[in-house]
Amino acid sequence: MQAKLRIRRFNPETDKKPWWGEYTLNDVLRTDTVLDLLHRVKWEQDGTLTLRRSCAHGVCGSDAMRINGANALACKTLVKELGGKGETIKIQVEPILGLPVEKDLIVDMEPFFDHYRSVMPFLISDQPVPADGRERLQSPADRERFDDTTKCILCAACTTSCPSFWADGRYVGPAAIVQAHRFIFDSRDEGFNDRLEVMADTFGVWRCRTIFNCTNACPREIKVTEAIAEVKMAITAGKV
Missing domain, CATH: 1.10.1060.10 (Alpha-helical ferredoxin)
Incomplete structure (x- = not known):
């Protein structure tokens, strides 16, 4: 299946305000995690994407973010949990709210x-x-x-x-x-x-x-x- 990601981006060195980056990924599995997809964006399309993660198994808690309007760990959120039964799924990812954004999905x-x-x-x-x-x-x-x-x-x-x-x-x-x-x-x-x-x-x-x-x-x-x-x-x- 295909995934269309809309990611909240912000680089304090170059941006005056946040903006939305849009990315399309093919050959996505319903058992992929949101962290898997973010890795693909960073490794295959845009190396400037910045996020925080460590264990990738829901133990360290470092990759909390806002996914489709709700807080969750990217490493524990599966594509199939985000709804949609067609060939394309839309996923919106933002940094968690209430804390200063340092860059992209990383907060202070x-x-x-x-x-x-x-x-x-x-x-x-x-x-x-x-x-x-x-x-x-x-x-x-x-x-x-x-x-x-x-x-x-x-x-x-x-x-x-x-x-x-x-x-x-x-x-x-x-x-x-x-x-x-x-x-x-x-x-x-x-x-x-x-x-x-x-x-x-x-x-x-x-x-x-x-x-x-x-x-x-x-x-x-x-x-x-x-x-x-x-x-x-x-x-x-x-x-x-």
Whole structure:
């Protein structure tokens, strides 16, 4: 089959504003990924196309982009998932929204990681390290309590699908809240109050409007909106 790609392009060294590049690829398989097609454009037609990717297997999260109007990982999005049963399929690719575009499909991730770091995404404990040098143990039930939010790969697909984040980049965003959830509900962690203080800030968890874009965008199928609701309840209750 044939694929017609419309890709949002922008080179800060030569362009005053973004523009659309249009490319046609033949002999496309329905099992090809969008990343496969972008590689073909770059390797066969236009070597200046710039994108970020690494593992190409949905683990690193580096190739999050906007595909046909929705956030997704290019390496996990198959051509057959984008609709169309004819011999030609149209695919539009853009950088994720809400973060500064550096070039073409690459955005500056530093604002996103600033929010991530603000929730202290590490174990906080004053308890001594176990004498045998092994890890701090907890029951299977305690581990299961936050299991879902350990799956985050920091791709930013959830945060950059959020209208509240688009409206004001100071909002900490869904991904950071997911990271806070992972430690707030960890029985081994003692930074509960410190994290809830960050979450209760003006640009913390209460900026969420429960639109569910984040849950729909997550390539790891994390129940993001549910995690956000649980953090809100933890703030109001003052306890886990």
